[in-house]
Amino acid sequence: xxxxxxxxxxxxxxxxxxxxxxxxxxxxxxxxxxxxxxxxxxxxxxxxxxxxxxxxxxxxxxxxxxxxxxxxxxxxxxxxxxxxxxxxxxxxxxxxxxxxxxxxxxxxxxxxxxxxxxxxxxxxxxxxxxxxxxxxxxxxxxxxxxxxxxxxxxxxxxxxxxxxxxxxxxxxxxxxxxxxxxxxxxxxxxxxxxxxxxxxxxxxxxxxxxxxxxxxxxxxxxxxxxxxxxxxxxxxxxxxxxxxxxxxxxxx
Amino acid sequence: xxxxxxxxxxxxxxxxxxxxxxxxxxxxxxxxxxxxxxxxxxxxxxxxxxxxxxxxxxxxxxxxxxxxxxxxxxxxxxxxxxxxxxxxxxxxxxxxxxxxxxxxxxxxxxxxxxxxxxxxxxxxxxxxxxxxxxxxxxxxxxxxxxxxxxxxxxxxxxxxxxxxxxxxxxxxxxxxxxxxxxxxxxxxxxxxxxxxxxxxxxxxxxxxxxxxxxxxxxxxxxxxxxxxxxxxxxxxxxxxxxxxxxxxxxxxxxxxxxxx
Numbered sequence: 001x002x003x004x005x006x007x008x009x010x011x012x013x014x015x016x017x018x019x020x021x022x023x024x025x026x027x028x029x030x031x032x033x034x035x036x037x038x039x040x041x042x043x044x045x046x047x048x049x050x051x052x053x054x055x056x057x058x059x060x061x062x063x064x065x066x067x068x069x070x071x072x073x074x075x076x077x078x079x080x081x082x083x084x085x086x087x088x089x090x091x092x093x094x095x096x097x098x099x100x101x102x103x104x105x106x107x108x109x110x111x112x113x114x115x116x117x118x119x120x121x122x123x124x125x126x127x128x129x130x131x132x133x134x135x136x137x138x139x140x141x142x143x144x145x146x147x148x149x150x151x152x153x154x155x156x157x158x159x160x161x162x163x164x165x166x167x168x169x170x171x172x173x174x175x176x177x178x179x180x181x182x183x184x185x186x187x188x189x190x191x192x193x194x195x196x197x198x199x200x201x202x203x204x205x206x207x208x209x210x211x212x213x214x215x216x217x218x219x220x221x222x223x224x225x226x227x228x229x230x231x232x233x234x235x236x237x238x239x240x241x242x243x244x245x246x247x248x249x250x251x252x
Numbered sequence: 253x254x255x256x257x258x259x260x261x262x263x264x265x266x267x268x269x270x271x272x273x274x275x276x277x278x279x280x281x282x283x284x285x286x287x288x289x290x291x292x293x294x295x296x297x298x299x300x301x302x303x304x305x306x307x308x309x310x311x312x313x314x315x316x317x318x319x320x321x322x323x324x325x326x327x328x329x330x331x332x333x334x335x336x337x338x339x340x341x342x343x344x345x346x347x348x349x350x351x352x353x354x355x356x357x358x359x360x361x362x363x364x365x366x367x368x369x370x371x372x373x374x375x376x377x378x379x380x381x382x383x384x385x386x387x388x389x390x391x392x393x394x395x396x397x398x399x400x401x402x403x404x405x406x407x408x409x410x411x412x413x414x415x416x417x418x419x420x421x422x423x424x425x426x427x428x429x430x431x432x433x434x435x436x437x438x439x440x441x442x443x444x445x446x447x448x449x450x451x452x453x454x455x456x457x458x459x460x461x462x463x464x465x466x467x468x469x470x471x472x473x474x475x476x477x478x479x480x481x482x483x484x485x486x487x488x489x490x491x492x493x494x495x496x497x498x499x500x501x502x503x504x505x506x507x508x509x510x511x512x
Contacts, residue, residue: 030378115363123361126321127375127428128347 018210022140025133036138043104043139043205044146048153050103051096055154058091059083059161067169076170080177081184083162088185089193092154094241097200100147101233105208108139109229112212113222121213136209143205148197192251196244200237207233270298272332273432273464274320279329281315289315290326291488297432302458302465304475306510307485313468314358316485317434320466321355322346333432351379354425354433354463358440360417362409362424369405372396372424379428395423399453415446422453426461433457435467439474451477472511484510 063083070076112135115121124131163177211229215221274297281290289312297303305313318324320331322338331338333349341349362371372392376383383391396402399419409417418438425433438454439447451474457463458478469475475482476496484492484499484507492499492507500511 111365118359118364119357119361120363122318122323123355123357123363125323126350126353126355127378128350129375129378 014214015207015210018136018213019206021132022137022206025130026137026141028133030133032134032138035134036141039138039142040146043100043142044149047100047103047146047150050099051150051154052157054095054099055092055157056161056164058095058154059087059158059163060165061161062086062091062158063162063165064168067165077180078184079166080162080172080180083165084159084181084185085189087158087162088155089189090241090245092158093151093193093197093200094237096151096154097147097197097204097237098234100143100150100201100204101237102230104143104147105204105211105229105233106226108143108205108208109211109215110222110226112136112209113215113225114212116213116215117217117219117222132213136213139209140202140205143208144198144201147201147204148194151197151200152194192244192248196240199240199244203236203240204233207236270300272296273299273301273334274466275330275332276316276320277330279316279319279326279331281312281319281324281326289488290319290329293329293485293488293490295483295490297464297466299464300458300462302454302467302478302480304467304469304479304482305485306469306475306482309470311485312488313485314436317355317436317466317468320434321350321353351428352431354428354430356418356421356425356433356435356438358437360409360414360421362412362417362420364409366409367405368396368401368407368409368412368420371409371420372427375424376427391427395427396420398426398457399423415442415450418442418450419453422450422457426457429461431463433463433465435465435469437468437470439469439471444473447471447474448477450474454478 063079066082067076067079070079070082112121115135121131121135124134159178159181163172163174166172166177208229211225211232215225274295276293276295279290279293280288282288289310293312293316295303295316305316307313315324319326319329320333320338322341326339329339334352336345336349338346338349362368363374366374369389369392372395373388376388376391380388392405393402396405399422401416401419401423404412404416404420409420412420422438435454439450442450451471454465454467454474455478458465465478467474467478479496482494482496482499483490486492486506492502492504494502496511499507502508
């Protein structure tokens with residue numbers, strides 16, 4: 001028990017130093033723009049189908065599940081606003097971040113873990129190329145920027161899913177549906193929800209890189225790095241969300 | 253042929269008048285709590301010399317050369333490369349030294365997300381930003397020609413055989429025109445013919461580029477072909493030193509066993 005606790009705190013300490021190095025190196029040239037754009041493509045563009053499908057299903061299911069209760073209270077007209085608010089403030093950011101943790105964090109963990117085990121990271125180091133700058137900074141930065149974009153995309157697709165859900169039982173035109181959503185949304189609903197997605201993105205990238213970069217030798221450790229990246233990133237997302245909701249509650 | 257006791261400097265069989273390029277003194281490295289791999293390694297490599305290090309698996313051969321390039325930080329000792337104290341250099345200073353040292357990894361360590369062309373161009377572009385795309389391409393082709401693999405330029409590492417991967421790894425090492433090359437088991441896992449080809453390539457590079465090398469190997473054919481001098485590592489110290497012919501007739505049965 002004490003040994004596990006010690007390991008956990010050691011890991012948190014190492015991860016903090018790893019993250020600190022990111023803030024140190026992100027501003028120092030050379031800037032790996034090409035690799036950064038490549039990572040944006042891999043992390044962002046290639047995740048679009050997955051995020052679109054889950055976003056649509058989230059909106060549709062949320063509408064279908066909420067409708068009977070609202071109908072019971074005669075508040076069916078609140079459905080579009082309620083669905084949009086739930087999606088934008090909580091469900092889309094968390095679910096999308098969890099999907100990204102599964103897809104991106106594990107992918108980065110496995111990729112860097114495999115590079116570590118096959119000495120590719122060492123090869124960069126001995127060629128006087130900074131592997132942290134080339135591999136880690138680009139990936140963390142790409143995650144920090146692309147995850148919020150994916151969340152906004154999931155919000156939009158989720159709202160379309162909600163529209164489909166409403167029209168299964170009724171006949172609401174899209175303009176009216178959208179008007180109701182916009183009337184119930186405030187600008188302040190978007191700000192905290194968007195800010196927290198940057199943190200989600202940062203931690204998804206950072207944890208994936210940390211686990212991969214610190215994989216010990218042996219192919220088994222690649223699987224462990226990928227698995228550990230998903231578990232840690234998912235848990236971190238929930239913790240961050242809890243903190244974000246508390247802060248939002250205090251200020252908004 | 254000379255042998256030594258633990259932690260003592262081995263006597264030299266042939267005193268070379270050349271300039272020492274790599275000097276290691278009393279190198280110690282322990283992994284974990286009590287896994288002491290290096291217990292006081294002392295060695296000197298002179299300019300233009302090919303030094304082969306022999307030893308059983310786990311005897312610390314790879315650790316020694318990884319300490320030279322700063323991949324592993326030793327617990328104690330002194331490493332001088334080009335007269336610079338590697339262990340007391342800042343990161344940028346160490347990188348300046350690293351550019352002058354090529355390192356061939358046991359596995360080749362090719363970047364598997366990049367094609368052969370990208371693998372070679374990557375290193376070059378990072379260090380010679382002034383080169384045009386055409387100049388980079390020419391350098392890549394020349395480096396591949398040197399290892400006889402210009403046809404593989406568009407292949408991915410996964411499409412290459414073990415021997416080809418090592419040759420491409422060597423081409424990538426050579427593209428920066430290093431003055432020192434450290435070979436970590438260059439022929440391990442290869443068939444006899446390919447091993448000989450790699451060994452001949454090492455010899456060819458030495459003659460053409462006047463490089464200084466340390467070659468870690470278990471392959472005695474490779475050692476015989478490439479070594480100017482051989483050091484045998486045992487229990488974390490240099491146990492014996494001499495030319496191939498000298499060590500082959502050594503009075504120590506353990507040393508002779510490498511040559512049988």
